[in-house]
Amino acid sequence: ELKVEQNPLFLSMQEGKNYTIYCNYSTTSDRLYWYRQDPGKSLESLFVLLSNGAVKQEGRLMASLDTKARLSTLHITAAVHDLSATYFCAVDANAGGTSYGKLTFGQGTILTVHP
Amino acid sequence: EAGVVQSPRYKIIEKKQPVAFWCNPISGHNTLYWYLQNLGQGPELLIRYENEEAVDDSQLPKDRFSAERLKGVDSTLKIQPAELGDSAVYLCASSWTGTGTTTQYFGPGTRLTVL
Numbered sequence A: 001e002l003k004v005e006q007n008p009l010f011l012s013m014q015e016g017k018n019y020t021i022y023c024n025y026s027t028t029s030d031r032l033y034w035y036r037q038d039p040g041k042s043l044e045s046l047f048v049l050l051s052n053g054a055v056k057q058e059g060r061l062m063a064s065l066d067t068k069a070r071l072s073t074l075h076i077t078a079a080v081h082d083l084s085a086t087y088f089c090a091v092d093a094n095a096g097g098t099s100y101g102k103l104t105f106g107q108g109t110i111l112t113v114h115p
Numbered sequence B: 001e002a003g004v005v006q007s008p009r010y011k012i013i014e015k016k017q018p019v020a021f022w023c024n025p026i027s028g029h030n031t032l033y034w035y036l037q038n039l040g041q042g043p044e045l046l047i048r049y050e051n052e053e054a055v056d057d058s059q060l061p062k063d064r065f066s067a068e069r070l071k072g073v074d075s076t077l078k079i080q081p082a083e084l085g086d087s088a089v090y091l092c093a094s095s096w097t098g099t100g101t102t103t104q105y106f107g108p109g110t111r112l113t114v115l
Helices: none
Strands: A004-007 A010-015 A019-025 A032-037 A041-047 A055-058 A061-066 A069-076 A085-092 A104-105 A107-115 B004-007 B012-013 B019-024 B031-038 B043-052 B053-056 B065-068 B075-079 B086-096 B109-115
Touching: A004 A085, A010 A019, A010 A041, A019 A085, A032 A069, A041 A055, A041 A061, A041 A069, A041 B053, A069 A085, A104 B043, B004 B086, B019 B086, B019 B109, B031 B075, B043 B065, B043 B075, B075 B086
Parallel strands: A010 A107, B012 B109
Antiparallel strands: A004 A019, A019 A069, A032 A041, A032 A085, A055 A061, A061 A069, A085 A104, A085 A107, B004 B019, B019 B075, B031 B043, B031 B086, B043 B053, B065 B075, B086 B109
16 A cells, blocks of 8 residues: 655745755655645645656745655745645655556645744 | 636534535536545545546545536535534546546645534
């Protein structure tokens, strides 16, 4: 059974600081997604990482994937209040080829950015 | 482009009552998913459809839950009878499953409260 673990689960940051959220998973996969969820809202797709060494960046967020270590990171640079949300990683239960389409989500990391 | 549409957004029922949720996926998406999200946790897959076929319903509690996707477009998820533990947010997502990436796009969800 695929297990996905995020840490930390809660992250309180000051504006302007940098931090990293980690996502570890238990079985081989080369397809990982990051989503953002605002309170009471649905999930918004942030990044799709499809191969070992993949790196994607959008604004102050950068995501990377190390399939050998079964680890993905979401790095936040110079945090601003608008980044406050819950961030989920999700792993596709498939290795190589086309997507299996079955996502297993982590528990989520609640990020709060303070002035 | 319209996103995934779900209704109702909120539903409050008494235990043992039936309830149904409706989902309209993004136009052209052949794969539809129903997820359950408990408070403070990541979504968990209940059922996945490719066109009209349920290709993964292993996590669906079939004694009380049922789903259908007529004509391979809209879908309905039903619970009968509802139990207190069914209180959660029910999310619908859709994607185009073919070669390449299969990012799942989520609807706003239906928040169910069972009293």
